Amino acid sequence: MLEIFNLTKKYNEKVAVDNLSLTVPDGTICAFIGPNGAGKTTTLKSIAGIIDFEGQIMIDKIDVSLHPMEAKKILAYVPDNPDLYEHLKGIGYLNFICDVFGIEKAERKERIEVYAKRLGIYDDLSSSISSYSHGMKQKLTLVSALIHKPKLLLLDEPFVGLDPVCSHEFKLIMRELADSKVTIFYSTHVLDVAEKICDNVAIIKEGKLVAYDTMQNITKNEGLEQVFLEMASESEDKTDESRN
Amino acid sequence: MKVAIDLTIIYIKQTLSQMLSSRKSKLGKNLFFIGAMFLVVVFAIGFAFYGVAEQFSAIGQGELVLFVGLLFSIFTSLLVNVNDAQNYYYKNKDYPFLSSLPIRQIYVILAKYFSAYFISFVYSFVIVFPAYIVYFIFNPVTVPAVLYGIVALFLLPTFSQLVGSIFASIINLITIKFKNKTLVSNILTIIFTVALIAFIFISSNSDLMTNLFTSGIPLWVKIIFSQDYFLYSAMTSGFVIDFVIFLAISIAFACISIGLITISYKKINTKMQSASSGNRKKALSFKQNSITLSLMKKEAHSFFSSAVYMINCLSGLFLLIALSITLSIAGNNMTQTNALPSELIACLYVFSASMVVGMIPPSASSISIEGKKFLLLKSLPISFEKLCISKILFSFLISLPFIVISNIIFVCIFPLPATTILMIFLVTILSSLTFSVLGFILNLKWPRMNWQNQTQAVKQGLSVFLTVAIGMASNLIPILLYFFLYFEIDAVLGIDLFILIYLAVLLIVLASLILLLAKKGKKMYVKI
Numbered sequence: 001m002l003e004i005f006n007l008t009k010k011y012n013e014k015v016a017v018d019n020l021s022l023t024v025p026d027g028t029i030c031a032f033i034g035p036n037g038a039g040k041t042t043t044l045k046s047i048a049g050i051i052d053f054e055g056q057i058m059i060d061k062i063d064v065s066l067h068p069m070e071a072k073k074i075l076a077y078v079p080d081n082p083d084l085y086e087h088l089k090g091i092g093y094l095n096f097i098c099d100v101f102g103i104e105k106a107e108r109k110e111r112i113e114v115y116a117k118r119l120g121i122y123d124d125l126s127s128s129i130s131s132y133s134h135g136m137k138q139k140l141t142l143v144s145a146l147i148h149k150p151k152l153l154l155l156d157e158p159f160v161g162l163d164p165v166c167s168h169e170f171k172l173i174m175r176e177l178a179d180s181k182v183t184i185f186y187s188t189h190v191l192d193v194a195e196k197i198c199d200n201v202a203i204i205k206e207g208k209l210v211a212y213d214t215m216q217n218i219t220k221n222e223g224l225e226q227v228f229l230e231m232a233s234e235s236e237d238k239t240d241e242s243r244n
Numbered sequence: 245m246k247v248a249i250d251l252t253i254i255y256i257k258q259t260l261s262q263m264l265s266s267r268k269s270k271l272g273k274n275l276f277f278i279g280a281m282f283l284v285v286v287f288a289i290g291f292a293f294y295g296v297a298e299q300f301s302a303i304g305q306g307e308l309v310l311f312v313g314l315l316f317s318i319f320t321s322l323l324v325n326v327n328d329a330q331n332y333y334y335k336n337k338d339y340p341f342l343s344s345l346p347i348r349q350i351y352v353i354l355a356k357y358f359s360a361y362f363i364s365f366v367y368s369f370v371i372v373f374p375a376y377i378v379y380f381i382f383n384p385v386t387v388p389a390v391l392y393g394i395v396a397l398f399l400l401p402t403f404s405q406l407v408g409s410i411f412a413s414i415i416n417l418i419t420i421k422f423k424n425k426t427l428v429s430n431i432l433t434i435i436f437t438v439a440l441i442a443f444i445f446i447s448s449n450s451d452l453m454t455n456l457f458t459s460g461i462p463l464w465v466k467i468i469f470s471q472d473y474f475l476y477s478a479m480t481s482g483f484v485i486d487f488v489i490f491l492a493i494s495i496a497f498a499c500i501s502i503g504l505i506t507i508s509y510k511k512i513n514t515k516m517q518s519a520s521s522g523n524r525k526k527a528l529s530f531k532q533n534s535i536t537l538s539l540m541k542k543e544a545h546s547f548f549s550s551a552v553y554m555i556n557c558l559s560g561l562f563l564l565i566a567l568s569i570t571l572s573i574a575g576n577n578m579t580q581t582n583a584l585p586s587e588l589i590a591c592l593y594v595f596s597a598s599m600v601v602g603m604i605p606p607s608a609s610s611i612s613i614e615g616k617k618f619l620l621l622k623s624l625p626i627s628f629e630k631l632c633i634s635k636i637l638f639s640f641l642i643s644l645p646f647i648v649i650s651n652i653i654f655v656c657i658f659p660l661p662a663t664t665i666l667m668i669f670l671v672t673i674l675s676s677l678t679f680s681v682l683g684f685i686l687n688l689k690w691p692r693m694n695w696q697n698q699t700q701a702v703k704q705g706l707s708v709f710l711t712v713a714i715g716m717a718s719n720l721i722p723i724l725l726y727f728f729l730y731f732e733i734d735a736v737l738g739i740d741l742f743i744l745i746y747l748a749v750l751l752i753v754l755a756s757l758i759l760l761l762a763k764k765g766k767k768m769y770v771k772i
Contacts (some may be wrong), residue, residue: 048623052770072625083616085542087549091528099538100624109530126526
């Protein structure tokens, strides 16, 4: 379970995330949507323990600020841009991640084979990452995020660069993981995909959480895209009024 | 043309902002810090030139210090900057972006040339400026000499830029023909660097100095370093014609460099974009390692796959071996002719060797070289302590074999008492460890994470600049102090005792750095 209490992150004077609180139950796929620069990536980085922040974040009852190592052991983070160690081979990178998580040889072999084959990157694992396309790097990053069986999966725009087959397969994997009680919190701009696969949705604008509920309650009879556009224009109206 | 100027300004601003800090609140503090280190280095180099000038002056040739300064500047620029051209012109991340814009290729090349030139100028200035000051202390100050000197300061880096562009073009034109580009590029870069170091050492051996004392500047030096020679001649004689020749040579160097890059820029970069698909048939290995070993392996991969990262360190280590050979042979000659006692030779070696290892620790850029990948590393359950150990230990271990070999060569050729030998080993090894820790701390404090090419990460960060400056100053000062005590106030302080005192200081510094890392390191790490 992911619990965020009063998360605030400032970069000098700019407030990137403002007093954000939400709880994502176990086995839930939660989409995290919002305009560019709304604070999605900052929130994900805070949860992953990459940047310091004000407030409290709990992952499976572990405080990220107080016990970052314990928290990191049960989460996986996929950044928005797959910047990987280009000088390594695909298998070298996965072995590095397995070493970090202490996964034994037989186990890592089995998991790498399963996920790499499902995402269509297995045949390229002996090649250097520098020869990979953007999509292949993204596939490798996703495999690396899955091999240690995390309890929380943090994904920043995970579908960018994936081919349709891989994209479909990854959606299936996400659902399987959620069914086995893994929590998935992911940022996206692809609203129709989010609408189809997510249980919950959180909408953030200018660092503030403007809506958080189940997908059904948020969308009601409208599409997620329509709801999002209405919320975005409402916020703009309010901003204009306060300026006037 | 405005595009070229704008692009040059962007590149230089980017370099300066990364060096000084992008935050205005820290700008003043960092400027002061850099300025202070800069002055210490300039003063130390000036002091060394002063000693040389005194010897030249004693035989009535005080003006020769200027030529020695110019030569030293060329050698330093060549060693420090010659491999940078590869990254500026051919391995820059911005090639696809810039080539997609409606900008004439020549403007892009000009912008890259001048941004590389700027860094070369900074290194050149640090050496040439104190040489000028010392020259004018021992020689009459004339208006033409000052004027020529100021103008020349801005033109001297054309030589190192020329050599750099020739190296870069040849290496990359060969590299693009091969499948394993990184390996070929690294091997060729090492060959060129070792050849360059050998050339510099052969050029600056004792024969050259002897010739300077007896029959002036040798003809081959006048030809190869014609740019320096005509500047020297113009400044010492005041002849306008010599200065015009200097200007013509400098402009010719710049034109040849730019022309050469223009010919190969598109060809090399286009081929570099098409990476090899690698061997797909190889069996996969799933071997398990400890976290520390895995991190060390990652460091090694990162080190050996980056020509600039590797050469920046290895050129210093090859230099160390060259230094031990040269100094031990020259030392034997000097002690036999009673020119210098063995204690001073030992002092020169031990601190010069420490200076070389202190100036090149890979740890000083080991965080910067991670770039955006560092975020991924931070998201993993890797303790800060393990990260420190892997980066510091790798930095230390890469230097260790070279230090040991260099020390063995020195003590085999130049016989010394057992206690002095022990001191030499202790100081050089401890220096390497201390500067590995220092470099890591400085990089933790001032990482350069957003870079366009690896040269910016490896050579142009504040952490690297400070490590180099502290490495130079902390070893030049003991040399100067020991020589000063020996010659000026005739204080007979045994070299073993002197090194022992330095060793104690070094141990205190190391302990303090480890304490600082333990107390503040994690906080700095989180802030990145």
